[in-house]
Amino acid sequence: MASIYSCKECGANLNLNSVHLFPPDFYFEAGNKGTLSFTSVDTTKFRFEKEDKIRPFFETLDYWGIQRKRTKIKCNNCGRLVGYVYDDGPPLTDSPGQFHFGPSQVIPRAPRYRFKKKALHITSES
Template sequence: MATIYSCKECTTNLNLTTNRIFPPNFYFEAGNKNSLSFSWIDPDKFKFENEDKIRPFFETLNYWGIQRKRTKIMCKNCGKLLGYVYDDGPPLVDTPGQFHFGPSQVIPRNPRFRFRSKALVLTSDS
């Protein structure tokens, strides 16, 4: 039994697989309520648009910033905004981080594809 993720606007199958989804207790999922994060997506199903805003933003209570750089993920069929690409996935290298304080911004990281739950329709393929 497989789960099929589709665009809520046009019901296009987005080819997202459950074996590429991050578990809900993963380190960055604490502040991401009502969203699903994937480690890989099929780039042929989506359009991408860069976003660069300079204004305060809050991801969680302890994580905030001034400049937000991220990439919008939109449905290639209808253009609806589905989520964003972040560069805070698991580290690309196995290292304890700067001064052994854990992963930081200086360590290159894998992309994380975060989709809003209300932009997706989940159906089961029996």
């Protein structure tokens, strides 16, 4: 049974395929509460905006904060924010990682398209 995912604001079909959906219990650094994560999307349905901000976090006097880099996913039709792109998907190589300790931040990782459930209208197609 397939699902149709559309924008809650304008009703435009986002052309997301359930085949590319990560399992709900799959672990990611950025979490997955209240979201759906996909391995790939139809890029013609979305606008992507880079976001690079430093959040204040004062541990010491000289510490600037935590840097967050991510990409916003907006509906191409109405411009509503529907999710974010994170680079914490599966590793792109079969490398055992630095010092053979498994995949690390050094190894390039696949993008993960994380959509907010409250920004999507999900209908079942039988």
